[in-house]
Amino acid sequence: MSGDSIESVLQESRLFPPPASFSAQARVGSMAAYEALAARAAAEPERFWAEIASELTWAEPWKRVLEWDLPDAKWFVGGRTNVSVNCLDRHLAGPRRNKAALLFEGEPGDTRVYTYHQLHREVCKAANALDELGIRAGDFVAIYMPMIPEAVIAMLACARIGAPHTVVFGGFSAEALADRIKDSRARLVITADGGWRRGAIVPLKDNVDKALEEVDVEKVLVVRRTGGDFSWKSHRDVWWHEAVDKASPVHEAPALDAEHPLFSLYTSGTTGKPKGILHTTGGYQVGAYYTTRMVFDLRDEDVFWCTADIGWVTGHSYVVYGPLMNGATVVMYEGAPNQPGPDRFWDIIARWGVTVFYTAPTAIRAFMRWGDEHPAKHDLSSLRLLGSVGEPINPEAWMWYRRVIGGDRCPIVDTWWQTETGAIMISPLPGATPTKPGSATRPLPGIAADVVKKDGTPCKANEGGFLVVKRPWPSMLRTIFGDHERYTKTYFGDIPGCYFAGDGARKDEDGYFWIMGRVDDVINVAGHRLSTMEVESALVSHPKVAEAAVVGRPDELKGQAIVAFVTPKGGITADDALARELRQHVVEQIGALARPEEIRFADALPKTRSGKIMRRLLREVASGSTARGDTTTLEDNAVLEKLAQSYQQEE
Numbered sequence: 001m002s003g004d005s006i007e008s009v010l011q012e013s014r015l016f017p018p019p020a021s022f023s024a025q026a027r028v029g030s031m032a033a034y035e036a037l038a039a040r041a042a043a044e045p046e047r048f049w050a051e052i053a054s055e056l057t058w059a060e061p062w063k064r065v066l067e068w069d070l071p072d073a074k075w076f077v078g079g080r081t082n083v084s085v086n087c088l089d090r091h092l093a094g095p096r097r098n099k100a101a102l103l104f105e106g107e108p109g110d111t112r113v114y115t116y117h118q119l120h121r122e123v124c125k126a127a128n129a130l131d132e133l134g135i136r137a138g139d140f141v142a143i144y145m146p147m148i149p150e151a152v153i154a155m156l157a158c159a160r161i162g163a164p165h166t167v168v169f170g171g172f173s174a175e176a177l178a179d180r181i182k183d184s185r186a187r188l189v190i191t192a193d194g195g196w197r198r199g200a201i202v203p204l205k206d207n208v209d210k211a212l213e214e215v216d217v218e219k220v221l222v223v224r225r226t227g228g229d230f231s232w233k234s235h236r237d238v239w240w241h242e243a244v245d246k247a248s249p250v251h252e253a254p255a256l257d258a259e260h261p262l263f264s265l266y267t268s269g270t271t272g273k274p275k276g277i278l279h280t281t282g283g284y285q286v287g288a289y290y291t292t293r294m295v296f297d298l299r300d301e302d303v304f305w306c307t308a309d310i311g312w313v314t315g316h317s318y319v320v321y322g323p324l325m326n327g328a329t330v331v332m333y334e335g336a337p338n339q340p341g342p343d344r345f346w347d348i349i350a351r352w353g354v355t356v357f358y359t360a361p362t363a364i365r366a367f368m369r370w371g372d373e374h375p376a377k378h379d380l381s382s383l384r385l386l387g388s389v390g391e392p393i394n395p396e397a398w399m400w401y402r403r404v405i406g407g408d409r410c411p412i413v414d415t416w417w418q419t420e421t422g423a424i425m426i427s428p429l430p431g432a433t434p435t436k437p438g439s440a441t442r443p444l445p446g447i448a449a450d451v452v453k454k455d456g457t458p459c460k461a462n463e464g465g466f467l468v469v470k471r472p473w474p475s476m477l478r479t480i481f482g483d484h485e486r487y488t489k490t491y492f493g494d495i496p497g498c499y500f501a502g503d504g505a506r507k508d509e510d511g512y513f514w515i516m517g518r519v520d521d522v523i524n525v526a527g528h529r530l531s532t533m534e535v536e537s538a539l540v541s542h543p544k545v546a547e548a549a550v551v552g553r554p555d556e557l558k559g560q561a562i563v564a565f566v567t568p569k570g571g572i573t574a575d576d577a578l579a580r581e582l583r584q585h586v587v588e589q590i591g592a593l594a595r596p597e598e599i600r601f602a603d604a605l606p607k608t609r610s611g612k613i614m615r616r617l618l619r620e621v622a623s624g625s626t627a628r629g630d631t632t633t634l635e636d637n638a639v640l641e642k643l644a645q646s647y648q649q650e651e
């Protein structure tokens with residue numbers, strides 16, 4: 001199939017059936033089996049989820065599977081459990097006890113391996129250390145860490161004692177960190193002296209100190225990673241190795257209520273203020289466990305590598321919780337994909353024998369650009385399954401991924417989900433679902449996803465509409481921390497009776513979902529979710545800016561790129577130096593991921609008579625009139641533009 005042109009594949013809307021050898025060993029090995037499972041889940045959803053939940057350990061069984069009072073769901077009501085027990089203790093009685101849980105590789109090339117037994121010991125020690133520091137069940141802990149084993153240990157220790165964690169991506173600025181510490185009311189920050197990225201040190205501890213000029217916490221627990229310099233605040237700072245090393249490796253995990261908060265994770269919405277998405281214990285663990293098992297079809301001999309940072313939900317569900325609950329071996333890599341060279345990922349896959357690889361389209365497009373010679377240098381024959389997540393994958397990138405990385409032999413699972421959904425919602429089952437490049441295919445059994453019109457009625461085949469979920473699912477968010485009204489309005493206020501995801505989509509004649517992108521003012525830059533308003537607020541907080549409007553424009557590498565239209569204050573010269581200053585300002589306010597690709601100065605911004613900025617016009621200006629990408633994407637963009645208008649008009 002490698003000779004097929006992208007045009008012929010698209011024209012024929014070619015199906016790629018799973019290889020027979022794969023299906024023969026898979027948990028779900030045919031579409032008939034998928035349909036049967038999906039039908040059973042739809043007919044008796046509570047029974048379906050209860051059966052999955054029963055595979056995990058519960059200290060006390062639930063009394064009711066679900067209490068649903070739209071928009072509020074409670075799952076496994078009355079049940080008591082502990083996610084850390086399901087990730088660790090559960091495996092200690094059998095042969096997984098001495099199996100590798102974590103294969104860690106630092107950017108400089110240092111490696112560490114933890115077996116389940118060892119990881120359990122470290123987590124117990126950390127749990128005791130947290131207890132010693134006065135952290136109790138219900139206290140929030142902020143984690144601002146590089147991708148190192150201590151980050152996983154910290155998350156699991158928090159989960160173990162019932163202290164909800166809020167992980168802040170290490171690429172966020174001190175300012176963004178301060179906002180998240182404030183909003184979550186964290187009592188403790190766990191960080192490191194720094195982390196390695198492209199051969200340089202990310203000054204995590206310095207950023208924490210800067211953030212704590214604005215908000216106070218009781219203690220800062222500091223992991224020694226780089227050995228670099230930073231200032232020690234003796235009244236507040238505690239070395240991780242000192243606190244954890246002396247702690248006892250015995251820790252009895254408390255049985256937590258199924259609805260006990262497990263973590264919050266901040267993500268961008270349509271306003272300038274990120275939302276703390278709150279997930280709870282019982283439902284989240286069932287969702288992460290089930291989807292990892294189904295979508296990645298994990299077996300004991302697998303080596304699973306999800307390249308996401310733990311600062312994103314993908315890192316929560318598919319670096320930490322999902323794979324560990326399944327007793328898998330997980331690869332964790334600290335640094336950049338092109339350090340020291342553009343083949344680092346392929347080198348890692350070959351050396352650790354990775355069998356299942358899960359990454360983002362933006363990374364795949366970068367690899368494509370860097371050239372086929374880099375993967376060609378390494379033996380990638382251990383791979384048996386590939387995954388994609390975070391943004392729509394264009395068919396060219398899909399085909400390249402399949403051919404060059406997967407050797408035309410590995411199924412690809414294009415997984416659609418969100419921070420809010422906690423776990424994968426729409427995805428092929430690798431042994432069952434014939435795939436189409438660019439489609440996330442069908443909802444997982446148990447997930448009532450659909451495409452509907454604004455009034456909630458289903459769209460016809462190939463008609464663009466809004467992506468919704470019609471029934472609650474265990475790993476759904478429970479609230480926006482501190483703002484339940486915003487939760488209700490954002491997710492249940494638009495389309496009657498449904499959870500609305502914010503995405504536009506269509507279903508084709510085979511019932512396959514094609515995600516078209518956000519219809520709200522959220523943009524997706526290199527797989528990172530940003531609100532245009534958030535970047536605008538960052539810009540207008542600069543003393544030289546009178547007004548700013550931010551839009552996304554299609555970008556071949558990042559999916560979308562940020563274009564900012566800025567009106568400087570009177571008397572300020574709009575020049576390159578100002579543009580540089582503003583870019584740097586956004587980096588300081590939010591982080592490098594929000595740096596505008598382009599800043600265009602304008603004397604005034606186009607507005608409607610009621611004073612609303614005409615974003616549609618700006619989007620057109622930012623995109624230019626030149627056609628980009630393939631025709632499928634162009635068509636989708638036109639439909640999406642219409643959907644976005646109809647969504648926003650009525651607001």
Ligand code: WT7
Pocket residue numbers: 267312313314388389390391392393414415416417418419420440501502503515517518524527528529
């Ligand atoms: C938004 C959620 C949950 C994974 C990481 C992103 C977009 C996510 C896909 C996909 C097309 C996708 C959607 C969604 N998205 N996966 N497979 N195909 N679009 O999580 O930051 O909460 O963003 O990412 O627009 O709403 P997130």
